[in-house]
Amino acid sequence: MSKLSKLVKQFLSNPPDVRFEEVRYILRAFGFEEVRSKGSHHIFRNSDGRKLTVPKKDGRKVKRVYVKQVVDLLNLQAWSDEQKDDE
Numbered sequence: 001m002s003k004l005s006k007l008v009k010q011f012l013s014n015p016p017d018v019r020f021e022e023v024r025y026i027l028r029a030f031g032f033e034e035v036r037s038k039g040s041h042h043i044f045r046n047s048d049g050r051k052l053t054v055p056k057k058d059g060r061k062v063k064r065v066y067v068k069q070v071v072d073l074l075n076l077q078a079w080s081d082e083q084k085d086d087e
Contacts, residue, residue: 016067020056
């Protein structure tokens with residue numbers, strides 16, 4: 001299982017327990033780039049113009065509400081299901 005697959009599984013777990021660096025990794029893997037950072041807020045955007053703001057507080061865990069936004073924005077459940085079908 002790849003690092004990306006493991007992270008997606010972790011994001012889909014309830015309750016998710018993820019660090020900011022893991023959020024950054026998964027967003028980059030799905031084509032987002034960090035376009036701006038002001039204070040604790042990091043803004044990510046993809047080529048379609050979709051944006052997501054994720055706060056970073058001292059490298060701690062990212063709040064569930066932001067993890068849920070990442071899951072919904074990237075449609076990680078469908079991606080995970082496709083990966084299972086390919087195995």
